[in-house]
Amino acid sequence: MANGGAMTVRMATGISGGHAATAGGIALSAPAQGGGSVFASAADGSTLHCEYVFNTLSRSGVGVCQDSAGEVFDLQINPS
DSSP states (O other), X not given: OBOOOEEEEEEEEEEETTEEEEEEEEEEEOOOXXXXXXXXXXXXXXXXXXXXXXXXXTTEXXXXXXXXXXXXXXXXXXXX
């Protein structure tokens, strides 16, 4: 799930001495950070569930994982 983005549209008109100038612009922003989860299982029936937050600009993230034995692990995602 990502954080929301935004869209802005602006328009301006200036008039001076009988001359007019118009300027316009559009600004867009996309989500740069979002969260997710992973549920993985192995052939022996053991499982690993992870929840994380990921930043698309830095291609990195952090989170936490818990295995089926109840052990908790920190998760660090680094760009490769």
